[in-house]
Amino acid sequence: MPQINFNNVLTQLESGLTNLAKNTLSDYLTAAEADGKKMLTSLTTDLQNWTNELANGDITASNLVYLVTAKKDLIIMDALKQAGLAEIKIDQFKNSVIQLITSTIIGLIPKVS
Numbered sequence: 452m453p454q455i456n457f458n459n460v461l462t463q464l465e466s467g468l469t470n471l472a473k474n475t476l477s478d479y480l481t482a483a484e485a486d487g488k489k490m491l492t493s494l495t496t497d498l499q500n501w502t503n504e505l506a507n508g509d510i511t512a513s514n515l516v517y518l519v520t521a522k523k524d525l526i527i528m529d530a531l532k533q534a535g536l537a538e539i540k541i542d543q544f545k546n547s548v549i550q551l552i553t554s555t556i557i558g559l560i561p562k563v564s
Contacts, residue, residue, distance in 0.1 A: 454506075455502055455503065455506045455559065455560065457498075457499045457502060457503075459559075460498070460502060460555065460556060460559060461491070461495070463555055464491055464551065464552060464555055465488065465491065467551045467555055468484065468487040468548065469484060471487070471544075471548065471551055472484045472487060472544075475544060475547060476536070476540070479531060481530075482528075482531045482534040482536070483530075483531060483544060485530040486528035486530045487544075487548055489530075490526050490528070490548055491552075493525075493526065494522060494552070497518070497522065498519075501515055501518055501519070501556070502556050502560070505556065506560050512553075515553055515556060516553045519552050519553050520553075523545055523546070523549055526545060528541050528544070528545065
């Protein structure tokens with residue numbers, strides 16, 4: 452059972468989030484970073500639990516993807532809405548953040564598929 456330092460996971464997610472915002476929504480960078488960090492904060496407890504469950508073999512990588520994706524509709528990106536970004540672009544950004552979260556967590560746990 453591998454030991455996962457969840458603070459390192461969060462650091463990597465925040466760094467990846469900043470890069471994602473720069474690469475996809477550079478005109479809305481501040482709003483994208485704010486909403487992305489708010490999304491991570493709202494999911495932190497669940498992500499920590501799911502990361503541990505994945506590391507322990509209690510759930511699969513597919514389960515993790517499902518669990519994170521299921522939270523998508525509960526996330527509201529106020530800063531991007533207030534900045535005037537179209538809803539479709541906000542949804543695309545949320546999908547990218549979900550992909551970032553799942554791929555980062557799965558990538559940090561040895562022998563997970």
